Amino acid sequence: MNLLIRLVGLVVALVLAVPAAFAEEVRFDLVLRGGRVIDPESGLDAVRDVAIVAGRIAAIEPGPLPGTRELDVSGLVVAPGFIDLHSHSPTPLGQYYQVLDGVTTALELEAGAFPVERFGSQIEANARIHFGASVGYGSLRMLVKHGLRVPHLIVDRPEPVGLLGAWTVVRSLFSPPTAVFLEPATAAERARLRALLGEGLDAGGLGIGLPLDYISEAVDAAEIRMIFEVAAERRVPVFIHIRRGINGDSAGLEEALGLAEGTGAAVHICHISHNAMRGTGAFLRAIREARARGVDVTTELLPYNAGSALISSAVFGRDWQTIFGIRYADVEWAETGERFNEAMWNEYRRERPEGQVIHHYVKEAWTREALAEPGVIVVSDLLPMITEQSKVAPHNGAFSRVLGRYVRETGLLELEDALARMTLLPARRLEAFAPAFERKGRLAVGADADITVFDADTILDRATYRDPYQASAGIAYVLVAGELVVRDGELDEAVHPGKRLSAN
Ligand SMILES: [Zn+2]
Incomplete structure (x- = not known):
């Protein structure tokens, strides 16, 4: 993880922490509650709440973290997208x-x-x-x-x-x-x-x-x-x-x-x-x-x-x-x-x-x-x-x-x-x-909230050579830039947060 991402994380943490000291309640935009959070970079593999603010990951804590919206993802794996x-x-x-x-x-x-x-x-x-x-x-x-x-x-x-x-x-x-x-x-x-x-x-x-x-x-x-x-x-x-x-x-x-x-x-x-x-x-x-x-x-x-x-x-x-x-x-x-x-x-x-x-x-x-x-x-x-x-x-x-x-x-x-x-x-x-x-590619404070939540017991491809147009099983939620594109296994047709990525 480089300096930039640490700084972003620090700023996000400060912005959130300062009002917390004065106000009764700080609410994150969205909290994924109680999933098995796996981050391949840090090696974290534990039950955590993941909180999202403005398209970025703002906190990963044992919780409970308060969110304006909360999703119960207990029993599911929370991974980077x-x-x-x-x-x-x-x-x-x-x-x-x-x-x-x-x-x-x-x-x-x-x-x-x-x-x-x-x-x-x-x-x-x-x-x-x-x-x-x-x-x-x-x-x-x-x-x-x-x-x-x-x-x-x-x-x-x-x-x-x-x-x-x-x-x-x-x-x-x-x-x-x-x-x-x-x-x-x-x-x-x-x-x-x-x-x-x-x-x-x-x-x-x-x-x-x-x-x-x-x-x-x-x-x-x-x-x-x-x-x-x-x-x-x-x-x-x-x-x-x-x-x-x-x-x-x-x-x-x-x-x-x-x-x-x-x-x-x-x-x-x-x-x-x-x-x-x-x-x-x-x-x-x-x-x-x-x-x-x-x-x-x-x-x-x-x-x-x-x-x-x-x-x-x-x-x-x-x-x-x-x-x-x-x-x-x-x-x-x-x-x-x-x-x-x-x-x-x-x-x-x-x-x-x-x-x-x-x-x-x-x-x-x-x-x-x-x-x-x-x-x-x-x-x-x-x-x-x-x-x-x-x-x-x-x-x-x-x-x-x-x-x-x-x-x-x-x-x-x-x-x-x-x-x-x-x-x-x-x-x-x-x-x-x-x-x-x-x-991208990690779950850490300051990282983009591109997140895939799936059921490790049921995840499976269903597309075949004879019938390729079949969605996979077991993908429960997908967040792109903090927005829920897939919810309860269903695609939300109205959500289009995808961005062009370039080297610049
Ligand atoms: Zn080729």
Whole structure:
């Protein structure tokens, strides 16, 4: 905890304490009464009252503390709100399901956005939870190669910029713009990309988002080194989806760790088990060893054993069966759940390139291995939820899934450890360059009142691959900036306290 937060705490305490000496009664805005309060930073795990004033935590005491409003949360766990570093759904529906999974901050750090201040246009006026994005390198490349501005590659539409953009739109009637994925950058383009990265970071981008695997054929050694150099100069991490090798191949990881070590940049390896596959243990060891050498490296896990992607994704143009170690029958057409055979696959790839597939390729043992590794952060990798007609993977239950299945049912993780991976550790990944996160991810006087209250005996994900639009069970209350967004397990449709978070 830094000096600023201590000072804020002190001021809050003084403001509250002084009138208390003179007046009969001081009332906090809201008191959560008698819950099991767990703070991964201080190690507190005890029955306490938590008092909130003006969106901040004002007191944590054995109580009873007096509140203008009081909620009896006895028998429930009171934890910092979950911070999701990896969420691709800045949509009303995405925020709806995430808050019902205990998430109070959902960030797009892997794909990122550009311009970052345009990220989340669908939710900014009515955000239920906090949101923010890194500088999205794919968006930068789209701008430089095609003159198309796509703030968020996953949910926003391209807008043409200048002559190049107009030309790309005309040409796209005949063939899609593919240079972004395939064509190396010239020295001049590299200089422009470097300048744009700086612009995005100046605008408050939360690090650099590098979905490298999707642009793997285009990005050469000089370009990727430039990205890491900018990250090092600006003291921000690169959030990277590393180049994917054949099942278990670690070349992509070694490239990322080598660049981090060579340039001094911090790096965060996205969804470890989904890239490492049968090499999960070796990847975790390589990360541990790099950290011991002084590399600032972190990683994350989503607790699901499949992936999903467009059937037209570049990886499916390569030898994907060997890469993933799967066959046609391990892949389903997301819309209907049909499993593929070769003829259907070839037809759908040709005729329906915009369709999603779910490919079941991660083994449960790899997921458990990554979850058991100290310090691995829990994320959702939530895919865009646009309407309840669109099929997506059930990542909207990620946090409840870990707490229900891996803490309660199988005992793989201790509750406090699991909570640290959802709160304190993601906040620490960001706070060195984004001070807003010094007040998140912990329950302490002066911290933001982003709080998740759940029943440790019943918390569980309910979303499935067949029926993803189901809220998790066991989340009782969720506070965002001190406001109750979820009350008695029900979302309050009228409450929208979510704010855009940036590094500034
Ligand atoms: Zn990814």
